[in-house]
């Protein structure tokens with residue numbers, strides 16, 4: 720398999736619209752300068768949309784409450800009892816912590832979960848017999864996202880979905896972010912995590928792949944070089960890289976001014992392209 724660098728394509732496009740997924744692995748470690756960079760991007764006419772995770776915080780809260788938690792293929796087995804903690808953590812403390820950090824940097828943010836205004840509608844995943852109340856996205860009310868942007872706020876979205884009967888679902892944050900990017904027609908999605916990109920071992924050394932195509936990803940999953948928490952990211956990328964979403968970039972949130980550098984097309988992290 721050859722993995723040649725591929726030139727960056729759309730970045731934020733003319734609209735300045737981009738979706739950023741922020742993983743629970745990195746949220747607490749994000750420096751204040753990350754939010755200053757975000758604020759400056761917003762001031763210069765970009766339209767950031769944030770979808771966040773919070774897996775480690777959910778696991779911590781479940782442990783404190785003595786509720787058992789386990790994952791099947793990267794998805795948390797979710798009962799109603801677990802879902803109470805998932806919703807409390809994602810839509811509550813994590814969502815509001817991000818909103819507060821943006822506001823403290825001088826930016827304007829409005830936090831919602833996928834439940835608010837039926838923003839993210841969901842249905843049970845195919846393997847719901849194994850994982851319980853985990854959802855896949857059946858729709859996104861794009862006009863809520865664009866409406867929040869039009870008011871001058873950065874939408875901060877927690878990945879909890881709802882169906883027509885009012886049933887809640889736990890949605891993997893990478894999956895939710897990819898769906899939001901698709902439905903709002905964002906040219907790119909930036910996945911901010913705790914590693915410098917998608918890595919593989921070459922001559923016994925770990926190297927970051929500057930770019931990978933959707934076809935190459937399958938081989939990397941097959942040979943075990945992509946595993947665990949990276950799997951939902953690349954699967955979400957494969958699902959959303961079509962239509963208007965032309966690239967998904969996986970980057971480390973601790974890299975200085977990572978968002979503006981990625982949007983300028985700098986070779987940082989891994990770009991997943993068609």
Ligand SMILES: Nc1ncnc2c1ncn2[C@@H]1O[C@H](COP(=O)(O)OP(=O)(O)O)[C@@H](O)[C@H]1O
Pocket residue numbers: 741742743744745772774911912913914916917918919944945946947948949950
């Ligand atoms: N090929 C790979 N390159 C880089 N990281 C990988 C790879 N395969 C698996 N991973 C794992 O994926 C993790 C990121 O996923 P996860 O912990 O779920 O983060 P997040 O909370 O940001 O969603 C990395 O810390 C690393 O352990």
Ligand SMILES: CC(=O)N[C@@H](CCC(=O)OP(=O)(O)O)C(=O)O
Pocket residue numbers: 741742743744771772773774775777793794795805853854878889890891892893948
């Ligand atoms: C179904 C499922 O597994 N949902 C995730 C939602 C949070 C998430 O995805 O957070 P990260 O991005 O930090 O991993 C969970 O319960 O942990």
